Amino acid sequence: LDDENHHLFGYETITYTNNSPDVLDYLWVQLDQNMRSKDSKTPLIEGGGVEPFMQPSGFAGAYLSEPFDGGFNIKKVLDKNGNPLTYTINQTMMRVEMPEKLKSGKDFEFDIEWDYNINDHVNGRGRSGYEQFPDGHRAYVIAQFYPRMAVYNDVEGWQNSQFWGRDEFALPFGTFEVNITVPADHWLDGTGKITNRKDMYSKTELARYEQAQKSFENPVVIRTQQEAEKLAMMPGSKEMKTWKLKADYVRDFGWTSSRRYVADAMAVKVGGKDIMAVSIYPPEGNPLWEQWSTKAVAQTLKSYSRMTFDYPYHKAISVHAKNQGMEYPMICWNYGRPDTEGNYSDRVKFGMISVIIHEVGHNYFPMIVNSDERQWTWMDEGLNTFVQFVAEQDMGENYPTSIEGLDAYPSRRGPAANIVPYMAGDQRYIAPIMSKGLNTYQFGSNAYGKPGTALNILRETVMGRELFDYAFRTYSERWMFKHPTPEDFFRTMEDASAMDLDWFWRGWFYTTQFNDMGIESVEKYFVSSDRNQAMKDMMKARNIDESRIPALVYMVKEGSVDYKEDLKGKEASELVGELKTYLMDNFTAAERAMMKSPKYFYDIKVVKPGGLVMPIIIEYTYVDGSTETVTHPAEIWRLNDKEIGLSKASTKEIIKIVLDPKLETADVDTSNNTWPAAAEISKFDQMKK
Structure with missing residues (x-):
């Protein structure tokens, strides 16, 4: 790392084993940084024309600034004997020609030497880069920093779809041994175990780290704010030191480095193993980060492991980086910063906790359950958003001071009612979940909100927690360290639960239909x-x-x-x-x-103007004030997709009927969900008073 010129130099040796039954003619390598090269095609795929008004930074970026040249400079591609290999670069993909075809079970070793300019991720955006502070120092969050192997799988062969900036990554698993040379006063951490920690930490820092390994209730500060601020007041070391990290069975590698970092950690018991929950942040993150970051990491590991599988790695790191939210194996960057006086609102606090839960949660999807993010964005973002909702609610229960004054943790995504505005929106600007992420409107709602909400509805309303949780954990365990497709998820959920969910996958994932049910009529009968x-x-x-x-x-x-x-x-x-x-x-x-003796009989007609099939949840209120809720499975619509007649016999008179009383089904129009109509109910309530 050339800190002074914010430039990165790298050299790698890749040993690629062909584990497929096929003979491979060539290898594909991803060059993600080329999205930021001067001749990148990425800006040219966006239309729009001249905006009537713009933020100054947006105007300057669009019309006044020279394009940032941040693409890879590939210096050499050599075989293990040092002979040059032929290669072809097509935007963000590089095809490497081998001297001979690679047979099944054989491996091929080759080297790449490269360098590139590191971008300012605060002003120019980006998934990695540096933040420049007023004191002249920087904090680096570095990823996609090396030419990365593409996936060859049994579904489509090489996954070599171009990286345009939105769709994320498909990567194979491997063993990483990484040496990173940075200024001697930097604090560094990343994917994998630090194998020379004793050489990198001071004796005091090492003692604090050992104390953190035994602390299960509260984080232990390993590098204090005072120590970080003292270094930030100095010019910065010209000496260099090399950190060594090793990671087995990971699909990627990320790291962070700065002389301005504070660090704390605590231990978390998961499946009989002690996992280190770690936070790294500049002083600008406090007091918010020292209070909540590591606890949010710990809660994420507990909740996600309960819902999926025991976390297999030895640590999970949350790094504070302005305006960031990005994930890599064992490490992620997260936003959420107090003002210059150290004050922060509930919105900032909950935003920070939620993004930490989400990004740490990505260790499970897709870092371990390794779906193809480039094609099926929802398989990592949507599944992760669902488990994030579960973890957020756990956070509220286990750390009640985090939600002081609220009934529950204020999750933005997950509750069915929260997705209604999107699903009821203009159909011209809504795409099915099963769309490539690059080609969707309203990306956040499509790839995060809707699939996350769908799974929450599936768990709470359609399947029930016991069946759903067993099936979801089966999917997670079955596809650990593999490359599942959407069909693998759908089939496993049905296989492990004995439920036919074709209607659910079809409606929620393959269409843009919405749910709208209503009570058309209620007629009373006597015998x-x-x-x-x-x-x-x-x-x-x-x-x-x-x-x-x-x-x-x-x-x-x-x-x-x-x-x-x-x-x-x-x-x-x-x-x-x-x-x-x-x-x-x-x-x-x-x-x-023991027989019932009904006196009242009701004929209830339920209509479905919306196209989405959902269970009918109906609540009856009786004259004595008692209530009863009945859930008719979605199969009730199998012979008539427009209207259904229900019969209800009762010993007590029914005075009120409500569909979906707890707003569990994302019904876009609840004005027709109640009998008698709202005005009549109000009149009845007045009479009762």
């Missing part, structure tokens, strides 16, 4: 032993001689020509003599004693 006009009309319409029909139980609609006031409030068994005889002749006294 009678007298033949009524409705029965006569039906018999006539069907050309049946009614005199040949045996005794029946007749249903009389309130307000019809056959309705009589004395029918109201009488039990069926006392009113219909032949029914009583039937009950006496066919059931024992004990069985009759």
